[in-house]
Amino acid sequence: MELSKITSPADIRGLGMAELKELCDELRQTFLVKISNHGGHVGPNLGLVEATVALHYVFDTPKDKIVFDVSHQTYIHKMLTGRIQAFLDPAKYDDVTGYTNPKESEFDLFTIGHTSTAVSLAGGIAKGRDLQNQKYNVVALVGDGSLSGGEAFEGLDEGATLNSNFIVVVNDNNMSIAENHGGLYSDLARLRATDGAAEDNYFKTLGYDYIYVDKGNDIEELIGAFKKVKDIDHPVVVHIHTDKGHGYKPAEENKEAFHFSGPFDLSTGKPKQEESGESYDEIFADEMLSQMKGDPKVCVLTAGTPGVLGFTPELRKEAGRQFIDVGIAEQEAAAMASGIAKAGGRPCFGVVSSFIQRAYDQLSQDISINNTPVVLNIFYGTILGMNDVTHLGWFDIALISNIPGWVFLAPATVEEYLSMQRWAMKQTQYPVAIRIPGGKVVHSEGEVQTDWSDLNKFKIEQEGSGVAIIGAGGFLSLAKETAELLKENGIDATVINPRYLSGLDTAMLENLKKNHRLVVTVEDGILAGGFGEKVSSYYGTSDMKVANYGLEKKFADRYNYKELLEANRLTAPQIAEDVMKIIKD
């Protein structure tokens, strides 16, 4: 059928099997054309073309509810639910986000981006339905990779007790972003090998009825299975075996690289732009591989995102047992790191800013209260990083700096980062978190100190008077730019690199009182609970004026970097303008 005519799933429900198969081919090709030009999640969507069509064919959406886990596999779902133009018309490519979004469509239940949440959310919908004695199907679709997250287990465990319609579709492509890790995956492998008949069945242990579909890219089989469970009166798992990247050879052959990709050449699968220049993933991987070789006690942990850390399949092999991927399970990575440190190992857990909040309790209880010398490296902790509302890197300062016991470092340059990381991995006195700077990779000019054990010592980068600007981490450059502009107005501002986010250099702050009347703080994250507020509180009863710059406490989705910075007056001209006004008052 003509894709442009699909306005809702109702339009496909009258199709015959041959037409449905043709539809799947057309959807796949259309998807590939857009994604090769635009970039996005490739493999997860290719593997789920048939299942998505089958779900909307069998279930009476939107009355029946489908909750997609992570929801980066919903591009086909969007094509079927009134958003086809965003895939056909290049001018409209950006009309849709890469995740489900209720603002786009009533077929999208939640804005989702973190993994392992769908079963819990869908279980809640089923419970809400039951409280109101309503009738409709509730379907959670969750990938095998997401099952390693504790929330997915909690959701399955509770969902099993619902005593009413609850359908969990497990989309098993035998891959997470990278390969899977965890004992559960041996069970999934046994189930795949036995056509679902293996003796110990994870889903059955939790109390689910169970159906296995080996040909998870065969729409006829899928429709048959979904019809069987439609309107079922108890919890059931439909375990479908799909092929990540299905129908596009380069993605089938290189599943990890094609999990997510920038624009690529459709005929060859080659990226259109090679990444160039320095980046912290490579800097991290180089440094840690070298540390590992020098010391068998050193190890690196990831919770399912080895690529973020620069650990390609080759480097993972090289690191051997010193590289530990626990699967998508941040709680485990943090707590396990604490155990490793307790036993004398030297663990570094590298994690994306937006995901570290999944392990707050472990940072506090398992690590800090026990004062185990775990090292945490926070990637993408910056306004200049990921800009999907579900992946913002703005909150880690408020998260980590307010937990007692952590030494939280904010390097401004590569050299500072490496020096801090080497010190952190050697020392055994504290848990240490290091926030890898965002924005362009910057280098230090002079020598960088090697010992960071004298905590909370800020560094004066430029000595001036009247106004002092404290620029934390990657935003030190913004502080320097602002000072440049102030110079043009006759103000010789002091510029300070705080380096530490977990405590104040009260001696230096006290000293500033002598010949400064305004302290400006600039940080790469939200203001609420962050670094600047602590400086304001410190000076609260003195005559020193303080102006804090950072983001207002408010979510933003797919924002324009420049606009967001300007809206928060986070540019050098704006800050300089404000300063002139404040000191004139």
Added chain:
Amino acid sequence: MELSKITSPADIRGLGMAELKELCDELRQTFLVKISNHGGHVGPNLGLVEATVALHYVFDTPKDKIVFDVSHQTYIHKMLTGRIQAFLDPAKYDDVTGYTNPKESEFDLFTIGHTSTAVSLAGGIAKGRDLQNQKYNVVALVGDGSLSGGEAFEGLDEGATLNSNFIVVVNDNNMSIAENHGGLYSDLARLRATDGAAEDNYFKTLGYDYIYVDKGNDIEELIGAFKKVKDIDHPVVVHIHTDKGHGYKPAEENKEAFHFSGPFDLSTGKPKQEESGESYDEIFADEMLSQMKGDPKVCVLTAGTPGVLGFTPELRKEAGRQFIDVGIAEQEAAAMASGIAKAGGRPCFGVVSSFIQRAYDQLSQDISINNTPVVLNIFYGTILGMNDVTHLGWFDIALISNIPGWVFLAPATVEEYLSMQRWAMKQTQYPVAIRIPGGKVVHSEGEVQTDWSDLNKFKIEQEGSGVAIIGAGGFLSLAKETAELLKENGIDATVINPRYLSGLDTAMLENLKKNHRLVVTVEDGILAGGFGEKVSSYYGTSDMKVANYGLEKKFADRYNYKELLEANRLTAPQIAEDVMKIIKD
């Protein structure tokens, strides 16, 4: 043997079976005498007497490592590891904490208090051991109730892949604090019913070797099982079926009440002191039962702590399907609540302050980004609550108030609380968190408003000039006391009840500039990331002076309330003294 002569587990390793049995009896009786006089965790320890003796008998502790989950079941462990005097000598009862604590003994690996962490921590120790090519046994002991927590699943999933010695003892007494909830528990029941032979075995699905011990209070059986797995070269689960409260009839018969108890009469099991006076558990349960009766869409969620919410077994029965205990699984409770709200239900998740940090990601992603009208009630969010380092109620202000989207309310009285709770449950515009005040239950004198939708409007409780004191939640009384003292010094201070912790009343703060020169903030939690710092930041560029009062960012264990408050100058005389000094400057 004479208990007082036990200085280490080595002292019991030469005993014969009859002597070991006698030892268990003596330990149990000694434990009961202390605990009936002192209070503490009763049932968990009674059920584990034999297993604790067997573990230390078989394993070469402290070279072999045992990590206890939650660790409230380690009283017998403490008696065997050099701390017997704290159980024999009433004067020394408080020499030991109620949890494992490395500061007390090398036999204690971690300070633990939250559930579901032991498998992850022990897995880390095993990994650290392996990286160093060392040899010793690593044992995690985890209760069935803790298995519902996602971190326990993550730990089991990863631990299964260790390829080396890793022993998980599952202490299955078929109880959490209250009864268990979740599909997994039907599997444990099947395993118990079949002597461990049921077809679908949760632990085997994850890849564990498996041994079942039905008589988990028979020391001979336990020793046999532990000997079998000692020095094993791969991960194994030893599933022991114990009896919570074993050997003390009142505790066997009323397992929930005897999970934890204050002092009780040993012969009857009756509490020595009946609780008296008003308390928020009853106020909450009364209110919510009444709301449930009026509206079938209203429901209450707990993550395994119904007692904290005042929901006794009888009240839970009365509430029926409107009361949802998801087991110890805070992530699930939060995310499920979001699903319920999305489907039109009206959920209230009641949770202990120290435990809400286990669901940070869900508060942010599953709830706030989706703006689902979930209501959260925070219990024990106060300095005056639990004082074990693992259960501090100090961090929830910094946690919740810095997540965009949440309306976070701090009632100071019962009437304010009830009014806010009723409004929160009716409205559908925001997720709303309410911090139940700590300290003595206080009542309002005048009328309390019923509509809280005009956000961030602070209330002037007493109008004065010069100095304004903002006292949040339960600490409004401290603000009032301070104002009284200031009056004696001729200062007529304004007292403000902010009611909202998630935003500032900038109009009122602006207005204060007219005839105030000092604003004091007082909050019942840590300063870092809290309420007061935001007020300081607001006034940063003005002439208003601000002094923030709250706790320094530092953990404390089993603190004396008065001493901690004084050390942080959180008493009315100290604040008044400081104020006099500041305004004189």
